Amino acid sequence: MRITIVGCGSIGTQLAMAADAMDDVKRIYLIDVIKPLAEELAGKLNKAIVVDSVEDELYHCDLVIEAASQNAATDIVYKTVSRGVDVMVLSVGALVDDEYREMVFEKARQTDAKVFIPSGALAGTDGLRAASVDELYEVELITKKGPKSLSGVKYIEEQGLDVNSFTEPTVVFSGTAREAVQKFPKNINVAATVSLLGMGFDKTKVTIVVDPTAKNNSHELVIKGAFGEMNCHTYNVPSPDNPKTSYLASLSAISALKRIVRKEWVGI
Numbered sequence: 001m002r003i004t005i006v007g008c009g010s011i012g013t014q015l016a017m018a019a020d021a022m023d024d025v026k027r028i029y030l031i032d033v034i035k036p037l038a039e040e041l042a043g044k045l046n047k048a049i050v051v052d053s054v055e056d057e058l059y060h061c062d063l064v065i066e067a068a069s070q071n072a073a074t075d076i077v078y079k080t081v082s083r084g085v086d087v088m089v090l091s092v093g094a095l096v097d098d099e100y101r102e103m104v105f106e107k108a109r110q111t112d113a114k115v116f117i118p119s120g121a122l123a124g125t126d127g128l129r130a131a132s133v134d135e136l137y138e139v140e141l142i143t144k145k146g147p148k149s150l151s152g153v154k155y156i157e158e159q160g161l162d163v164n165s166f167t168e169p170t171v172v173f174s175g176t177a178r179e180a181v182q183k184f185p186k187n188i189n190v191a192a193t194v195s196l197l198g199m200g201f202d203k204t205k206v207t208i209v210v211d212p213t214a215k216n217n218s219h220e221l222v223i224k225g226a227f228g229e230m231n232c233h234t235y236n237v238p239s240p241d242n243p244k245t246s247y248l249a250s251l252s253a254i255s256a257l258k259r260i261v262r263k264e265w266v267g268i
Helices: 010-020 035-042 054-060 070-082 092-096 098-111 125-131 154-158 177-183 189-197 247-262
Strands: 002-006 027-031 048-050 063-066 086-089 136-145 170-176 205-210 217-225 228-236 242-246
Touching (some): 002 054, 010 242, 010 247, 027 054, 035 048, 070 086, 070 098, 086 092, 092 098, 092 177, 092 189, 125 189, 125 217, 170 177, 228 247, 242 247
Parallel strands (some): 002 063, 027 048, 136 205
């Protein structure tokens, strides 16, 4: 298998290093808007080369992995599936645009391309997927993060809030998943994943809390439906090289890549 990884930050780096150790991965193409970052990473790997754009190697590529940003995802996902190439999307918030999302999924069906979305830094997605086969009454995601994880977020600053001044847990957002992924494009992609699996972007509730005492980022997924009730609480350790990214998000992406490479689908 030949894969392209777009984005050589924390998750992209960990993905590339894991892929480099997989026998079934023969070549890794790396792309980053900061080209020296991609070149530095390629220098640490055995199978990687740097390319300038996704289109450069699409005819030779089996899987494109977006690990960059919502803007990058919007730019590359449709191009990729249009060529019949599978794609893994990590910046799931890019799919909040209903027209764009349906365009991507329809084109993927036409070209027989697959769109993979890992569960990310969140437990309970398997239960939500199963529960959604029948009626869902309520889906809510409650996220708690420390000030470092949400510092510099434009939406919070526009509210006149300084997350570093909080002395007790404070709600900085409460609304729909659609609003959440638009206002927190780098912080709450899991809300998009939950929405796609369950009740959609407008019926999924999201609450974001800044907790100055928090040692972990946590996600609480509350689901009520015909199946019963479910409450899944995940306490995440920050990624060693990026406190704004949960380590489980990287592990989830690596796990998804292993399943794709091996064609093993336990727990689907």
